[in-house]
Amino acid sequence: MEEAGCKVLYPMDRLAVMGVFEVLGRYRELAATRARLAEHFLSSPPDLFVGIDAPEFNLVLEERLRAAGVRTVHYVSPQVWAWRPWRVRRVARAVDLMLVLFPFEENFYQSHGIPVTFVGHPLADEIADANDKEAARAGLGLSPDRPVIALLPGSRSNEWRYHVEPFLQSALELRKTRPDLQCAFAASGREGRLYIEGILQRLDPEIPIKVFEHRTREVIAAADVVLTVSGTASLETLLVGRPMVVSYRMSALSYLVARFLVRVPYFSLPNLLAGRRLVPEILQGEVEPRRLAREVSRWLDDPVAVEDLQQAFSAIRLVLRRQASHTAAAALSDLAGK
Template sequence: MTLQRVYLVAGELSGDILGAGLMRELRARHPTVEFRGMGGPRMEAQGLESRFPLETLSVMGLVEVLKHLPELLRVRRTLREEALAWQPDIMIGIDAPDFNIGLEKQLREAGLKTAHYVSPSVWAWRQGRVKKIAKAVDLMLTLLPFEADFYHRHQVPVSFVGHPLADELPLENDRDGARQALGLAPDTPVLALLPGSRGNEIRFMGATFLDAVTLLCLRHPSLQVVIPAATAQRHAELSQLLAKYPALAQQITLLEGQAREAMVASDAVLLTSGTAALEAMLCHRGMLVAYKMAPATHWLAKRLVKTQWISLPNLIAQESVVPELIQHAATPEAIAEQIGQLFSDAEMRHALEARFAAMHANLQRSASERAAQAITALVAGEPLEATADGA
């Protein structure tokens, strides 16, 4: 069976990357396929007709979502109506579970096949959501093996496809080459600082990170700091913030994108949680995860989240490989202390790099290809076991 129409909805940069890889592999199998829905520049480059800008769904935190709820409901209603009018072979929601799973449920009830790419953290909190997911999707595509195990236990059709970033990033990388490409000195400590892809993350963490950098520069006068801005808007916000730190002007390089190059060039990475932590792991770099959120959001999260960790490297390893500083613990002093240890202890850095390289190898599975294979089988009505591997 040849796919003719695929409707996709992604809501942030990581989803745009995943969606673009999936679209590329689907087109390789179905050259005439059309794509509509919502996504970012990478998905648009693969042929997506996007109805709304990517950042429409990029609202961080439980409390913040409530403020934007009327607009989010309007967007979901518009997407539902357009999908039903277009009648695609399948609708695929990519991440953004609170938005997409509701949309998937509505479309599935209306007779469309649906899939969800990237499992929400049902294994960590609100496990009752798996019942809604079972009603919303014909297939769940997971990036990590422990997620697939969870869905198997709850009898939800699932395919563990691996993580596209693990396929994309090489098992060996060139730190010296990355430094040369970014114009960094070869023999001085380098910190990659990734404050997040959302505006609220800059607002909550930006000043804290730069205060920590100020302390680190006192201990390491030759420190070089590279800050990759995720978008043009984040670049503008970071430029305004950096203007308040003139003493750091000679030691900080603000980049437009190039997060991967910055991490490969670094000795250590300072970041908020999310996909960036996984990418740092796949670049085999020691890191510190520090995160703050609105007080009300943090209060709710403490009572709802059951998992011991928030960063993907720790969740994959099921142990504390990466230090995490959350909310009040994420002070400039504590951050500077943890990063300073990474700079000072070469043996620790090398051990972490070797551990992350091994974890990287275990996640390489040609994820986009496997996802496209599973979607094709689902639409064709073939048994999931013929293409999926949930082990």
Template sequence: MDGAPRFALVAGEASGDLLAGLLLGGLRGRWPGLQSAGIGGPRMQAQGFQPWWPHEKLAVSGYVEVLRHYRELVGIRRQLRDRLLADPPDLFIGVDAPDFNLDLELQLRDRGVRTAHFVCPSIWAWRPERIEKIRRACGHVLCIFPFEPDLLRSHGVPATYVGHPLANVIPAEPDQAAARASLGLARDGEVVAILPGSRAAEVQRLAGIFFEAAVLLRRQRPGVRFIVPAIPRLRARIEAAAAYAGLDPDVLTIVDGRSHDVLAACDLTLIASGTATLEAALYQRPMVISYRVNAITHALMRRKQLQPWVGLPNILCGEFVVPELLQHDATPQALARALLDWLEAPGRMAAVRTRFRALHGELRRDTATLATHAIEEVIQS
């Protein structure tokens, strides 16, 4: 293709916006004049993306939670579909958000619009029945984990391993001292990062118990400090949760965003399950993974779960290299004990950092170039 193509993209929540922003950066290197629009966030907009809806509209997780927003989500998808069919792009790229994107891709592809999907839905972890929909909906899948393309191809889905974009963004050897200096933290002393999630519902469910765990931990380790990278629109909720838990504000630093600086600066993190756990692993940080969802959602997800692990670092390593405390097990006492176990075992912390350093190497590829070549082939096919 000699001219600049037009792409439509849909990315949900902060993690999708991050991945799509990195992807668009690579595509712009190949086609400086490309046009892109759809649903996305600030990192995509920094690459010239035109948002028709903000990515926060899709930041809904869990069966019950999705039902509460079902009419709005279906309405947005219908409007977007009609707009794209009226003026088709050269390629539609769904970035993660499979519950929203796969149905949209299916409708677009049935009407002749080329489609690709960035981030293989985790059919290897749960909901394997999705593979048939993926086959029908996706002209090509860009995979971020090395074992995924063979699995997809065995079911007739064209796929390319492009590596994980975050492995190229996150340094192989994080500079903890520089990160602490940039955040105003002392060079020495134990720092625990608290990441209760990027969605309002996650913060509502997790921030309170995370901060209660911090209070309990500090009783055992009086010198420990805590830092939280807050989504700006959720900062007030996080501050209120910390105050309600009784965490001394003198030992707590809350910053707007800057999650990567926070992970580079900390020794250990208490973190909500999700993409952020992989970021923490790439920063070679020991962690305690936790999560809570609606009881009905939890029961349904457990029935469809194929592996004993929920956290991405454990899934990719194939064992419980870091603890997972989920649902009823996610109590302040249990979380504080798990954090303390790490801090009292420096040899164990060093071993997991070595394991995560190797994982970083496995995921590091020239993602922008590989993804751009794959997308170019889809457009020209």
């Protein structure tokens, strides 16, 4: 957005916090930033205020601005359909329009009488139907003739902490019976790459696993199976069309809270979008190397199941492909013109 000409008032990475108790550790900083932003936009009111994601931060800000007469839009729905559904009351007070990425979110907001537009997902527009596995492997320096698993431990430091080591150990477990297996870690940036490499050095510096920085999509495209955290990484894997095993761990306290608040049967986007179990989900205490390796092996050993899965993924991709940016811009233009 900065490259497109937007003025940056505060760095966005300071809002990138996940987990109930992780957020509490930064509450004072986040609250002070939000208060200063409210003062700025109340003194210089925009025609529209568009809050993008970060609902715990943005909805409070949007509610205050809307009460002062500023039209507000929220882009990327909070997961009110999954947990803490009472937050929908705040959404109703905070926004003139909700822009959502997934069709089940549109149904949810319509049922609560909140103006909503399903715009589709930008990644579905961006990712081509054909993702050449051989070309991806050539670009990454991987052999075209040996199987590949991709390891996607997340983009945030609290995700690396809980996933890098069990993912690595599961790769080692797989190599005991598949010595020709190639393993590729996708790191979201330099910090993530250094963290992964540090774990590799501590366990065994001779482990034949490659780490690629800022090349997540290529790593997914090169893979036969992807072992990934939940969230956008699992959606990207779906759109590229690769079978996956989805995993998630968090702090014990965050998980304890989530157990009592979450109200959906699945936590991975592929399964939520399908409305049924398409891919295995491994959560919290079950995230251990042998279990992960066993689920990855099932995909490697069953090409018929992989083909069925890819057909289901193709149907979901068509639903999500709606020229999201154009559709969102049109919805904003319509609201601004009223």
